[in-house]
Amino acid sequence: MKRLILLLAGLFFALTASAHKPSxxxxxxxxxxxxxxxxxxxxxxxxxxxxxxxxxxxxxxxxxxxxxxxxxxxxxxxxxxxxxxxxxxxxxxxxxxxxxxxxxxxxxxxxxxxxxxxxxxxxxxxxxxxxxxxxxxxxxxxxxxxxxxxxxxxxxxxxxxxxxxxxxSRFKQFVDYAREGVWHIWIGFDHILFLLALLLPAVVFRQDKKWQAVSAFKPAFWSVLKIVTAFTLAHSITLTLATLGVISLPSRWVESTIAASVVIAALNNIYPLFRERRWVMAFLFGLIHGFGFASVLTDLGLPQGALILALVGFNLGVEGGQLAIVAAFLPVAFALRTSWFYRRLILIGGSVVIAILAAIWFIERAFDMKFL
Known part of the structure; x- marks a missing residue:
């Protein structure tokens, strides 16, 4: 147990230190x-x-x-x-x-x-x-x-x-932007934790104020599919609109709201509000995450002669990186779903850690402060 606590603490501080945009x-x-x-x-x-x-x-x-x-x-x-x-x-x-x-x-x-x-x-x-x-x-x-x-x-x-x-080389540009999309989702810990917070309850269901394991893989798969589809559709919409200059929002507001979305998604696993409608949360907050992706894409520099190509490549890279995370998560979560370890430590304990971490990000971003 002590080793597990030390591991969680190390993960907590590592993610906090990496919460901001890479160099x-x-x-x-x-x-x-x-x-x-x-x-x-x-x-x-x-x-x-x-x-x-x-x-x-x-x-x-x-x-x-x-x-x-x-x-x-x-x-x-x-x-x-x-x-x-x-x-x-x-x-x-x-x-x-x-x-x-x-x-x-x-x-x-x-x-x-x-x-x-x-x-x-x-x-x-x-x-x-x-x-x-x-x-x-x-x-x-x-x-x-x-x-x-x-x-x-x-x-x-x-x-x-x-x-x-x-x-x-249009193909090389496409591959470069796709690779950058994969890289961004893998190092974008706020995006990853938002998605994981939504996916953690996918292999369980709420009954008598307790989390119970699902009996088959199919309902867990469909739950994950709805969440991932809603998140993908939402952030693709705003990523496109923001990159093309149709909509622009202040960076601090976007980054603060992304952190707040992680807090809400994690707390929903402790005090369920959306219950089986987590796909709704994925869509609503996914719209804000799209603006975060757009700021990264804009910073990369967009070739005017291949704007759509770069946009499509980056977005497909994000989706590919996201699907890789889901593919790694779902089989492990399904295998552990009946255990006390998953329902208490990973689902509840993990959600608490995610909520605290995201709350620190929110305060740092909203009030321009630095804790760690």
């Missing part, structure tokens, strides 16, 4: 003849961890502190980005420093230029920012050439990439 930077390159102009947005929190920006240690990074570190920021970042054309280096020169706000906080913005020895037909880019201190960091690239945009994602296993400027 990304946003790199844009525009190519014309032999010249490259670019902009690189890097999170101040990441730079503070890497080189230290908070000079007075008050946990607040000011413009003055960032300005004092301009040369150090440029040296650190540009030593981790190399561009070349046809195998010949294109030296980079920083031209301007700015600060901008993204959905997850303030970013240092560097504008730069590079001149290559000859007109560019094949561009090579090597990206190694933060990979030595954060293997989950990703660099999100948008490349513009003659009115066409393409995108790429740098990661430790794809740190060097090559781009033939006369070719834009």
């Amino acid at each position: 990304d930077s946003y790199l844009s390159l525009s190519v014309k003849d032999s010249a490259i102009t670019g902009q690189w947005d890097i999170a101040l929190r990441d730079l503070d961890f890497a080189i230290g920006l908070d000079a007075n240690g008050d946990a607040e990074i000011t413009w003055g502190e960032v300005r004092a570190k301009h040369s150090e920021i440029a040296a650190y970042a540009m030593s981790r980005l190399h561009v070349s054309a046809q195998g010949k280096d294109c030296p980079i020169q920083v031209t301007e420093h700015l600060v901008d706000d993204h959905t997850d906080g303030a970013y240092a913005v560097m504008r730069f230029k590079a001149e290559c020895p000859a007109p560019i037909s094949v561009l090579q880019a090597q990206y190694n920012l933060f990979f030595d201190i954060d293997p989950q960091h990703k660099g999100l690239l948008r490349l513009d050439y003659q009115g066409q945009s393409s995108t790429a994602i740098f990661s430790p296993d794809k740190a060097t990439q090559e781009f033939k400027l006369s070719e834009v």
Whole structure:
């Protein structure tokens, strides 16, 4: 029992620490003849961890502190980005420093230029920012050439990439966005916990104020299918509308409501309100989760020539990642449904842990506070 409590506590703090958006930077390159102009947005929190920006240690990074570190920021970042054309280096020169706000906080913005020895037909880019201190960091690239945009994602296993400027691979763009959709749902702990909170009662039913195990797999399967279908339909609607710019909601409101939805879904397992209509909850709150997915997709950068392709790829990736979670969960839950361990510890105890964790996320997001 002590080991189990320690395991749950470790999971609790790990999820709390990972509740926020993972580390990304946003790199844009525009190519014309032999010249490259670019902009690189890097999170101040990441730079503070890497080189230290908070000079007075008050946990607040000011413009003055960032300005004092301009040369150090440029040296650190540009030593981790190399561009070349046809195998010949294109030296980079920083031209301007700015600060901008993204959905997850303030970013240092560097504008730069590079001149290559000859007109560019094949561009090579090597990206190694933060990979030595954060293997989950990703660099999100948008490349513009003659009115066409393409995108790429740098990661430790794809740190060097090559781009033939006369070719834009639609299939590669689709695969990249699908992969990013899978990755986002797997690291989006608030989305996962919302879904799990709804699925936990799928293998049991409420009778005489107690949870009883279902007698067959079929009713559990149909319960899960209704929940997953409702959640998928709802977040697909708002993901599409938000990505196309039809509807826009404040990021803090969206993220706070997502956290609140997790709290409500978890508490419903302790004090049932929706009972067998959990699919209704999945649909209603799924509409809000769609806006959360859209903010991630927007941050990735959308190729204007393949907007629908990127949207469909990302959404299918989200669904694929979601189905993988459900496929892993349902057989195990069904096998354990008759045990005290499942009905008391996993269903009730797990719901309590989820509710507490999501309540912390809600307070952090709604009131811009940091507990852990």
